[in-house]
Amino acid sequence: LEIMDSFYVHTAAAAPEGGMVVFGRDETLLRLDPDLQILWAIPEVMSSITDASIGSGKLAMDGLGNIYLLSASESSVFKFSPEGRYISRWGSAGEEPGQFRAVNAIAVDGNVRIYISDFYGIKIFESDGRYVDTIDVIGVVFGLAFNPQNQLVAVSNTPKIYVYDLK
Numbered sequence: 644l645e646i647m648d649s650f651y652v653h654t655a656a657a658a659p660e661g662g663m664v665v666f667g668r669d670e671t672l673l674r675l676d677p678d679l680q681i682l683w684a685i686p687e688v689m690s691s692i693t694d695a696s697i698g699s700g701k702l703a704m705d706g707l708g709n710i711y712l713l714s715a716s717e718s719s720v721f722k723f724s725p726e727g728r729y730i731s732r733w734g735s736a737g738e739e740p741g742q743f744r745a746v747n748a749i750a751v752d753g754n755v756r757i758y759i760s761d762f763y764g765i766k767i768f769e770s771d772g773r774y775v776d777t778i779d780v781i782g783v784v785f786g787l788a789f790n791p792q793n794q795l796v797a798v799s800n801t802p803k804i805y806v807y808d809l810k
Contacts (some may be wrong), residue, residue: 662674663679671687672710682729693764703750704751705751709725757770760797765795785798796808
């Protein structure tokens with residue numbers, strides 16, 4: 644774990660098999676096994692896709708091991724395979740359905756739908772980036788997670804915790 648001795652972590656997400664994925668220093672994306680041993684590392688992962696550095700981001704993983712990296716500066720979601728191969732990108736800045744104004748958090752449900760908190764609520768997308776709907780929320784949501792019952796738990800600045808039973 645030599646790289647981990649001085650690695651600054653911006654965000655991390657648990658992997659379905661018990662490992663994790665980490666995004667941090669120099670835009671490096673790391674995949675760790677359940678014993679926290681590095682399986683692979685991709686330095687400057689975002690700079691190789693865009694011409695801009697995104698600095699920090701938010702991560703989520705689906706049950707298949709696909710990785711979703713949310714970039715506030717790019718107003719986009721970047722999807723990677725379980726091996727770290729770039730697959731696609733979606734999202735843009737704006738106020739239309741499916742666009743982002745100010746993103747804060749990301750979560751993936753058991754049906755591989757992607758939930759992204761934004762200034763205008765929680766936006767829902769299919770795993771290929773197709774916009775589905777928006778959940779209206781009072782205030783701004785800064786944290787998203789799914790509980791074992793596949794309910795969406797959202798923490799807002801109101802301060803409230805919302806629990807959504809999604810069918």
